[in-house]
Amino acid sequence: MGRKFFVLIIGMMMSFQLFAVDLNTASVEELSGLKGIGQGIAEKIVAYRSKQKFGSIEELMQIKGIGQKKFDKIKEELSI
Numbered sequence: 737m738g739r740k741f742f743v744l745i746i747g748m749m750m751s752f753q754l755f756a757v758d759l760n761t762a763s764v765e766e767l768s769g770l771k772g773i774g775q776g777i778a779e780k781i782v783a784y785r786s787k788q789k790f791g792s793i794e795e796l797m798q799i800k801g802i803g804q805k806k807f808d809k810i811k812e813e814l815s816i
Contacts, residue, residue, distance in 0.1 A: 756815035759790040
């Protein structure tokens with residue numbers, strides 16, 4: 737049973753990486769699902785990327801309303 741549990745845990749960890757929110761393609765609804773990101777900030781993210789694609793997840797802090805603390809809470813759920 738120990739091995740099955742280990743495989744299950746590894747699978748769950750890998751699934752978090754597979755389902756990260758892509759800043760360059762996510763919808764307002766997907767972005768709003770991130771902790772601390774409401775519809776207003778999600779709309780700002782979409783507006784920002786309509787002018788330029790995100791080159792890094794850290795660039796998200798260019799959006800008004802997203803500081804270091806909020807970024808640190810969600811950075812593991814982000815991708816580009």
